[in-house]
């Protein structure tokens with residue numbers, strides 16, 4: 001590791017740090033209360049029903065998982081693709097990725113109908129299932145990113161960084177592709193498109209980079225850590241490309257759904273008559289999440305506040321996108337008899353209503369707070385960020 | 398349903414295997430249920446030759462009649478709590494109207510007992526499983542309530558239990574937070590009886606449902622599907638459901 005870079009833990013008086021943790025403890029505690037409440041009364045206290053079976057906790061969870069895979073991109077750029085300018089933030093990139101994944105997975109576990117049987121999920125794993133493959137991807141990803149992070153931090157292991165990074169990169173590719181295909185291979189009308197795979201890779205890059213930059217800014221506002229404008233400009237460009245790609249794939253996906261006669265109805269639902277989903281799609285995912293950030297990012301004049309605002313908007317747009325994808329995709333009825341009007345006591349042929357309950361939102365925010373708390377504690381305990389992010393590290397550390 | 402000796406014997410075999418399954422779950426955690434289910438009962442080979450199925454004649458199914466739905470609820474202890482969105486529905490009557498011709502149909506829809514069940518493919522624990530005789534079930538002991546099967550099932554055949562339940566039918570264990578769906582009344586089939594819905598439909602004189610072994614060329618159901626045109630719902634998905642419809 002270049003001697004010109006001195007990595008240091010998060011500083012500041014411990015009282016200040018404890019106040020930060022106390023602040024994060026509030027959403028964490030509320031999330032825990034929400035979980036026990038749901039666990040005690042059952043999912044009846046959520047807004048979910050037999051038609052909308054994955055609710056708000058999944059919106060947060062899938063967002064976190066997708067952002068987690070994308071947050072690693074910066075580290076991969078440094079260690080796999082030999083871009084030394086990113087080397088100073090590589091450890092932070094790996095840490096943010098791990099923390100977001102833990103937050104997302106915790107939410108998936110806590111939202112189980114029988115979360116008391118979590119252990120069954122591990123011991124009785126059905127190796128043939130898609131989901132089990134994903135559990136293996138999660139584990140492989142976490143272990144490989146963990147090893148990579150360790151090699152980054154341990155001077156003696158520095159020479160193995162590249163191979164470790166390549167392994168992590170392969171797991172990253174597997175994990176994000178399978179996340180996309182989980183929707184892509186689903187029979188529901190709103191899913192059922194392989195475009196979900198590249199689209200989710202683009203989403204991941206956008207959300208992950210945005211979260212990473214926001215955390216970097218948070219550290220900088222916590223204490224004096226000068227960041228070179230050159231690095232931030234790189235972030236700006238990367239985020240711009242990722243957001244542009246997200247927009248491109250979203251438009252391609254929606255127009256392909258619309259063009260194909262068999263999926264035109266669901267496209268019409270999402271684009272025009274879906275009420276809250278239509279609003280969230282246009283205003284949330286496309287305008288707030290893509291178009292406004294792009295406008296902020298393509299300005300030639302660089303401004304930190306514009307970059308920070310773009311990142312925050314990308315995150316908000318990402319949550320909106322997850323809501324549209326997950327809830328909107330379930331709200332649109334499953335067609336059993338194409339060409340027929342269906343009615344039944346089980347709400348066949350109807351748009352299914354869903355209103356998230358407070359417990360679900362609190363649980364979801366708890367998962368976000370968990371990821372934030374892990375990042376805060378790790379930054380305080382480990383020297384993950386250089387004191388000055390100005391000097392480029394030696395090529396390919 | 399034709400009930401020749403072989404069928405009766407193989408049904409007993411399945412009963413033994415259900416017991417072996419439960420024992421297996423308790424005795425050997427880590428051993429996957431589906432393997433046990435596919436194993437042989439001590440005294441009786443399981444016949445994969447059997448494929449239980451239903452044939453529903455929509456011409457005989459009366460619009461508005463829900464005798465099958467009521468019989469299912471009674472048999473399986475499904476109670477109306479006044480919250481239709483969260484109450485379990487293992488079978489429902491779907492009223493259909495052709496958008497172009499205006500022709501109407503009324504059809505009962507339940508778990509289609511797919512030969513290639515997506516619910517089994519996605520289930521992380523193996524709680525969703527297909528018995529050798531084609532009946533798709535949920536093992537309530539290992540279901541973690543992830544609802545992945547509900548996302549994957551193209552027929553909306555599964556429900557999840559949203560709160561604790563009391564007064565259960567001892568033959569049909571149900572549990573808060575677990576997924577469930579039509580079992581083809583496996584407990585009755587294993588006793589050589591017909592599913593409750595079929596019995597109710599016959600009793601009411603509609604005779605719109607036939608239950609039997611699709612693989613047994615002598616069974617009424619096999620003969621009917623061999624002779625008359627029948628369809629599967631969303632046959633385009635190629636899941637080969639065991640429930641077939643006539644007159645759609």
Ligand code: SF4
Pocket residue numbers: 507508509510511514515516517533549550551552553554555578
């Ligand atoms: S109908 Fe649904 S629940 Fe039944 S076997 Fe097929 S996929 Fe599984």
Ligand code: SF4
Pocket residue numbers: 516519520521522523524525535539540541542543544545546547575576
């Ligand atoms: S809800 Fe139960 S049966 Fe359905 S996929 Fe999850 S563990 Fe399997």
